[in-house]
Amino acid sequence: MRKTMLLRLLAVLVFVNTFSFLPSHAIARPPDITAPSGILIDAATGDVLYEKNAHEKMYPASTTKIMTAILVLENTNLQDTVIIDKDTPFTDGSRIYALEDEIFTVEQLLYALLVQSANDAAVALAKHVSGSVEAFAALMNQRARELGAKNTNFVNPNGLPNEAHISSAYDLAMIAKHGMTIPAFREIVGTVRYEIPPTNKQEETRYLRSSNRFLWGTGGRNQINYRGKWTNIKYDIVDGIKTGYTIQAQQCLVASAVQGEHRLISVILKAQSTNVYLDSRTLIDYGFENFQFKKIIGSHEPIEAVSIKGGIEKKVNLVTADAFYKAIPKGDSIEDLTKDIVLREDLSAPIEKGEILGRMIYKSGDLVLGEVDLIAEETVAKKEGIYAAFPSAQTSRRPIAYIIALPLLLFLLWRSFVTFRRSRRRKNRLLYSKKNHRKSRGNDLTDVNLYYHDKKH
The missing domain is CATH 3.40.710.10 (DD-peptidase/beta-lactamase superfamily)
Structure with missing residues (x-):
């Protein structure tokens, strides 16, 4: 009798301990299927x-x-x-x-x-x-x-x-x-x-x-x-x-x-x-x-701008390639969500829009939930030709025609200024020369008059 009571008590303790450690929102028991x-x-x-x-x-x-x-x-x-x-x-x-x-x-x-x-x-x-x-x-x-x-x-x-x-x-x-x-x-x-x-x-x-x-x-x-x-x-x-x-x-x-x-x-x-x-x-x-299917992040959401080598832009914006969901039991939530960004090693131009440049890994504590690809938001051309000749073009979003036209316009303005100054100088020299010529003729007439004046007297 005492042995039977002891076994019943042990069974109760096992039952209580087993279910006391279940999560508060335990999912239903997995179903049985007939197929193997x-x-x-x-x-x-x-x-x-x-x-x-x-x-x-x-x-x-x-x-x-x-x-x-x-x-x-x-x-x-x-x-x-x-x-x-x-x-x-x-x-x-x-x-x-x-x-x-x-x-x-x-x-x-x-x-x-x-x-x-x-x-x-x-x-x-x-x-x-x-x-x-x-x-x-x-x-x-x-x-x-x-x-x-x-x-x-x-x-x-x-x-x-x-x-x-x-x-x-x-x-x-x-x-x-x-x-x-x-x-x-x-x-x-x-x-x-x-x-x-x-x-x-x-x-x-x-x-x-x-x-x-x-x-x-x-x-x-x-x-x-x-x-x-x-x-x-x-x-x-x-x-x-x-x-x-x-x-x-x-x-x-x-x-x-x-x-x-x-x-x-x-x-x-x-x-x-x-x-x-x-x-x-x-x-x-x-x-x-x-x-339930929890949306962790949406599609094409901005993440950050990262540096690239040899491009007409110094950086490129990263966005998510697709939305990322996670299936979790109904009533549960994902706690302590963290994310790690892992970039591709060869981040150099040229880079095409939509090109995969890395991935973002989501974790809950030590558990890896999944990852989503990170892609380039825009195309970045390689710095070469006129861009290599004008380093300032690397960060400019203006078209290449503008980059060429601006220094050309400055050069034309400078040439116009130089031409104007030279023209002014020639004009001033000409006026100065004419003035001296008139003054010289006036001095000659004065000398002649003095000569005749002396002879009369």
Whole structure:
């Protein structure tokens, strides 16, 4: 009896001590998802708000096409034309049944890629950018690493099964985060229906519909049991991005959702059936319901002026490249916010407007919250030519014509003054000479008169 009482007392003490150290505004318990891997990030900062096996290597299926689309948008023009070669029509899986020698625009193939999830469109675009699927895959891997991917290896542009073709929930979130900064990408992944008109090889219009049921799924089979209630899959705050499915990968979905001015990105990999939408919505709602997105600093806000070498200006103004937000639990605040400015070492002219010259790192105590790039507010030309000849031009904001004209005007005024003085001197000498001449003639007449006067007497 005494032993039982002692165990109960110990349990009470453990309970009290455990919860007495929780923060005053503790966030809700992280949700459970059915899929083996998933992540939720803040699209503005990349902050991870939830993760489950987020770095585990998984098959990405057609979510691969997010990376393909980014590279196409970064390396081509939408109205470029693409001629289908003899091999592309035989691509497996979902496709638009492109024909040999058929002509499309890059824009049409991008819609086919991201709306219809067409594998043949992916191959055609890859060859258009890099000449071959292999070369394009190398470019995909390089760009993925640049965007923060850690466990990704792409071997094709569409996600068709291959044991070496892998990624992770975290990597796909980082790639999608960048994709959603590209206006054309946002437009395409949020499109429900698209039409490709007749081409030189196809007389019929191709009608495409998005595979992402978050954008259109209502009624019938398009419902999920969410929080104990049957509801449509369609979710108005979701504005894209991309689904994926193969037998090996099962159901995959990268989704973007926006409330107010803020965006979250979720990734679910290897889910079963419509659970991919259930898990995605669970993470999205968890993020918006439990986190606030505090604006630390706005876009293009002035920071300070820094010295530069060899420019027609001695200093350049630094401004923030983008706004910086931080996701924190609702009700909490960021205390003791500090910032450190780290400048680029080679701050010398020429400098272009918008060029990254450094970064500002935000901290709360010892915790690094994030950073924002600092860019040049204006262009600063290199001091050379006439500017090098006139050092005072280095700090002048007047045009170079003014800098040339001012000393020229001063020179002309000085020459005019010298000419005027010389003219006055010549005139004075002439007057003096005439006066002396008259005086000399007067003296001669006086001498003659005196001579005649003497002779008379």
